[in-house]
Amino acid sequence: MKPNLFGLDRAALGELLAGLRQPAYRAGQIHLWLYRRRALSIAEMTDLTKELRASLAATHDLRWPDVVERGHSRDGTIKYLFRLDDGATVESVYIPEERRRTICISTQAGCPLKCAFCLTGISGYRRNLKTWEILGQVATVMHEAPREPKPWNVVVMGMGEPLLNYDDTVAALRVIMDPEGFAVAAKKLTLSTVGILPALEKLMQEPVRPNLAISLHAPTRELRRELMPIEDRYDIRDVIAAAQRYPIPRGGAVTYEYVLLGGVNDRPEHARALVRLLGGSRGKVNLIPLNPAPEIPFAPPTREAIDEFCRILSASRVTVSVRRPRGQDILAACGQLHLKRGEAPVPVPAAP
Ligand code: SAH
Numbered sequence: 227m228k229p230n231l232f233g234l235d236r237a238a239l240g241e242l243l244a245g246l247r248q249p250a251y252r253a254g255q256i257h258l259w260l261y262r263r264r265a266l267s268i269a270e271m272t273d274l275t276k277e278l279r280a281s282l283a284a285t286h287d288l289r290w291p292d293v294v295e296r297g298h299s300r301d302g303t304i305k306y307l308f309r310l311d312d313g314a315t316v317e318s319v320y321i322p323e324e325r326r327r328t329i330c331i332s333t334q335a336g337c338p339l340k341c342a343f344c345l346t347g348i349s350g351y352r353r354n355l356k357t358w359e360i361l362g363q364v365a366t367v368m369h370e371a372p373r374e375p376k377p378w379n380v381v382v383m384g385m386g387e388p389l390l391n392y393d394d395t396v397a398a399l400r401v402i403m404d405p406e407g408f409a410v411a412a413k414k415l416t417l418s419t420v421g422i423l424p425a426l427e428k429l430m431q432e433p434v435r436p437n438l439a440i441s442l443h444a445p446t447r448e449l450r451r452e453l454m455p456i457e458d459r460y461d462i463r464d465v466i467a468a469a470q471r472y473p474i475p476r477g478g479a480v481t482y483e484y485v486l487l488g489g490v491n492d493r494p495e496h497a498r499a500l501v502r503l504l505g506g507s508r509g510k511v512n513l514i515p516l517n518p519a520p521e522i523p524f525a526p527p528t529r530e531a532i533d534e535f536c537r538i539l540s541a542s543r544v545t546v547s548v549r550r551p552r553g554q555d556i557l558a559a560c561g562q563l564h565l566k567r568g569e570a571p572v573p574v575p576a577a578p
Contacts, residue, residue: 227311231268231286232260232365233358235397246281254406260288261407264365290362291316303553305563306366310335310359314352316385317563318363320371321552327371328379331363333395334386336565339420341443341454343485343516343524345557346385349564354391360398364408380410383418383439385563389425396432403434412475413437418483420456421465430472437478439512440469443485445499453491462503470507480509485561486532487516488525497538510545517551517559 234242239253255273259265268283294315295307304320314335321328335352337344364380380402382388388395395417401407402415418439419426429435442462444450451457469480482504486492500511513535516526527535532548539546551559 228285228287230358231256231282231288232290233356233361234260235357235401246278248278252278256282257404258406261361261365261401261404262409264369290365291359293366297553297556297558299553299556299558301552301555303556303558304367304370305553305556305558306363308359308363308366310355312353315565316355316359316363317558318367318384319553319558319563320367322371323376326377326379327374328381329364329367330381330384331360332384332386332563333360333382333388333391333398337386338390339387339454339456341420341441341456343443343453343487343522344561345519345521345564346561348521352565355386355394357394357397357401360394361401361408364398364402368408377414378408378410379414379416380408381416381418381439382436383416383560387420387422388417389419389422389429392425392428396429399436400434403436411477413478416478416481420454421460421462421468422456423460423464423468426465426468426472430468435473435475437475437481438469438472439481439483440465442466442482442500442511444491445496445503449491449496453487466504466507469509480507482509482511483514484511485514485516486527486535488527488531490524492527492531492535494534494538497535501539501542501544504544510547511539512547512549514549514560515551517554517562519557519562522561 236253236257239256243252259271265271268279268288271279291308291310293306294309297305302322306318308316316332316335319330334354336350337346338351340347402410403412412434415436416439417436420441444453447462450462515532516524518526536546553559
């Protein structure tokens with residue numbers, strides 16, 4: 227198989243074209259074809275000379291990851307299953323809403339973090355995705371969606387921990403936000419993380435940064451450690467402090483995600499402890515009632531528990547919302563994406 231043109235950034239395209247003794251502006255033209263216009267072949271790039279198209283095609287392919295399955299939910303959500311060159315599979319989700327549409331993308335095949343309530347972690351870990359494999363999810367979903375004047379949102383909330391695949395994830399995010407790429411505004415691109423601190427610090431230094439969501443899920447270190455082994459490594463209080471320093475794009479806000487597990491972290495005392503933990507931090511709390519699956523050893527919260535939890539947060543002037551599950555009937559909802567049967571997980575690498 228030839229190397230893929232899709233996934234190369236401006237710098238890499240520039241180098242490739244310099245090698246072909248082409249003027250520098252050609253890199254910009256190809257960038258537009260690959261990501262803004264989502265060309266499906268090199269032949270389509272009609273503002274390049276025939277000769278240039280031929281020499282590019284001689285050394286490179288242009289391809290997106292293969293879609294092997296599309297699952298359609300009753301609510302309009304579509305779950306995409308991609309099979310990658312080495313047989314690993316990843317999922318992405320298209321979520322149409324009234325005024326916008328959202329693409330949820332994966333950055334790893336599986337996930338090494340093993341959060342107790344998340345099917346992705348329970349099913350195991352394969353590997354980091356390459357830049358083109360991340361961008362290919364966005365390209366495929368945008369390409370197949372109906373042409374509508376609704377803005378796109380992209381959330382990095384699919385399989386995997388994006389900050390454990392820093393370089394390829396950030397390279398992909400740059401193209402997603404690039405006005406001559408997928409042109410998604412920074413405030414409409416949200417990266418969700420458990421808070422891998424060194425990588426979060428690095429992300430703050432990037433010239434363009436996405437909006438930030440932190441997976442909190444417990445109001446104390448003790449409870450969080452039981453649910454999320456990563457707490458042993460990075461103290462949630464340090465993660466919140468870092469999130470508070472994170473330069474949020476204009477119009478965005480830090481979101482603290484909190485999965486409500488019936489009887490485990492959804493009681494009034496947990497809500498009060500959460501208020502104390504956040505201690506007036508800017509940002510908002512997004513409550514996510516557990517999306518159940520047979521393999522997940524927890525139950526969803528009751529309606530009353532959700533309401534009471536919300537009430538306590540609002541009374542303390544914490545901005546709070548409850549996430550509506552989308553695509554639950556096709557296992558496309560948060561925490562329900564997972565490696566497929568028969569796919570061998572690999573040993574978990576150490577976090578940085
Ligand atoms: N690793 C990153 C990116 C994945 S985001 C992170 O954890 O932030 C996936 C989101 O779905 C997280 O907020 C996660 O906690 C939530 N989630 C996981 N399992 C879930 C479940 N069973 N029900 C509802 N939400 C879940």
